[in-house]
Amino acid sequence: MTEHHALWFNALTTKTSPEDVRDRALVSGEGCHVTDAAGRRYLDARSALWNAGLGYSNTAVADAVRAQLDQLPVAQLIRHDQPPQVSLRYAERLVAVLPEHLRHVRLCSTGSQAVEGAVFLSRFVRILQGDPDRSQVIAQHDGYHGIGGLASAVTGEPELHELHGPLVPGVHHVRPWDMEELRTALDRIGPGRVTAIILEPILGTGALEAPPGYLEEVQRLCREHGVHFVVDEVSTGFGRTGTLTVTEELGLEPDMLLLSKAISAGYTPLAAIATTAEILAGALARPDVVFPHGSTADGNPVSAAAGLAVLDELADGVVLENVRARGAQLTAGLAALPSVLRVRGRGLMLGVDLELPAEAVAELRLRCREAGLLVSTAGSTVIVTPPLVITAADCDELVGLLAVCLAPVTA
Structure with a gap:
């Protein structure tokens, strides 16, 4: 199928995609809707990949990005000692809104x-403490922590591990x-060999x-044994659940608290x-040894400017109040649909469990996409994660479209 496109992207390898997707390529967006090359309009109930928190036409963020491009479009944090000023300001603003005990941030991409x-x-x-054997990490099955040599190893999906080979x-x-x-x-x-326990407050x-009480007990266990407690809020952080972070x-x-997606x-x-x-x-225990991690674009000025605008x-x-209100509206509306067993999650991070097989x-x-609604699925669950700025009318549209698409599947 890839011979039809210069761009190799994951959807091309799925059985549900036609050979040529050019007419479905997205060309514009406004609010919570996107439009494809054929002029079809979709309500995006997945926020791109859960990251389009402020929708597709937030002028404050777009203006901040444009202004930074005109002022200082490129700089780096990896070497030497001249970080971009906007990245310093962003770090200060970011720690100011995080839980008080988190005083420093390392920016990534x-x-x-x-x-x-x-x-x-x-x-x-x-290693710097002279305890290099303390290197083991505990994570959860079904937890999602990204893809990469180490990130994939932490992600709790055996199929992913098999496809990646040695991790x-x-x-x-x-x-x-x-x-x-976990105790076992x-x-x-x-x-004494475990360095960290990492988990998400809501499985992505x-x-x-x-x-x-579970997260609190994990924290207590970590304190008891000197294990680093790492909370991954890449998906939940910055408003997705109706609060800035579940941690707070x-x-x-x-x-350590991990953030991404909606922060920009x-x-x-x-x-x-x-x-x-x-x-x-x-x-920093040894001034002659630098933490060997980072990449060229980390904390770049344009991303920092976007992050500042999001904080504003x-x-x-x-926005957070809207997440709580619209989350309640969607939960009630979705729960009333046929074949819905329950609606899980909080805010605008919802899983709709259906009394249907995964194939259905x-x-x-696919029916939702043809009707103009973009959702994600996992097994027998529909994942609903619209932009944080979704309106009441958008929510009515979402529930209505899903109801229409459920009818032939449940008949």
Whole structure:
């Protein structure tokens, strides 16, 4: 199929895509809608890949990007000592809105890179402390932490592991939200060999939320054994659940907090590893040794400018209130549809479990696209993650379109 396109992208390898997708290529967007090359308009209930938090026509972010392109379009943070001023300002603004114990941020380009950076940073600190054998990591099955040599190893999807071949070793997985299995794994590996436990507060693979008290107990366990507690909020952070972070909402104090996707509204690549002062001190313990992680575009001025604009857009709380209100509206509307077993998640990170086989739900996704609604699916679940600025009318449209598309599938 790839012979029809110079661009190789993942959808070309799926059985549900025609050989030529040029007429479906997206050409414009406004609000929560996108339009393809054939003029068809879609309500995007997946926010691109969960990152178009402010929709497709936010003038504040777009203007900030344009202004920065005119002033200083390129700079770097990896070497030497002249960071872009806008990146310094962004870091200061970002830590000001994060939980108080997180005082420093390392800027990256993608969520996967932030995950890898966090694990490498945890191991790096142990090495400088003279404890290099403390390198093992515990993550969860069905957790999603991106794709890459180490990120894929942390992601809890066995199929992905098989397709990637040998991955970075030292990562162990336990069942989601199973405290007994987590304790057993910690004892089996040896608490003194585990450097970090990393997890999402809501699983990105299906909007499955941690049960009450679980995250707090993991944090307590980490404190007891000196393990770094890493919370991955690449998907949930910056408004997706109706709060800036689930971490702050629950009063958690992780050693590292990972952010990406919505922090730049998806307009530019941006991610962040927020750390405690203790983690930074550990990484700077030897002035002659620099933390060996980063890439050319990390913390670039254009992305930092976009990040600043997003902070401004979220500052008055209006967007977050909209997420809570529209999330409640969608939850009620979706729960009333036929074949819906339950609606999970919070805010605008929802999983709609259907009483249908996975094959029928895959067909439903295609029917939705033909009807003008873009959704994601995972097994028998429809994932609904629209932009944070979705309107009440948009929500009515979303529920109505899904109802129409469900009818022939459930008949």
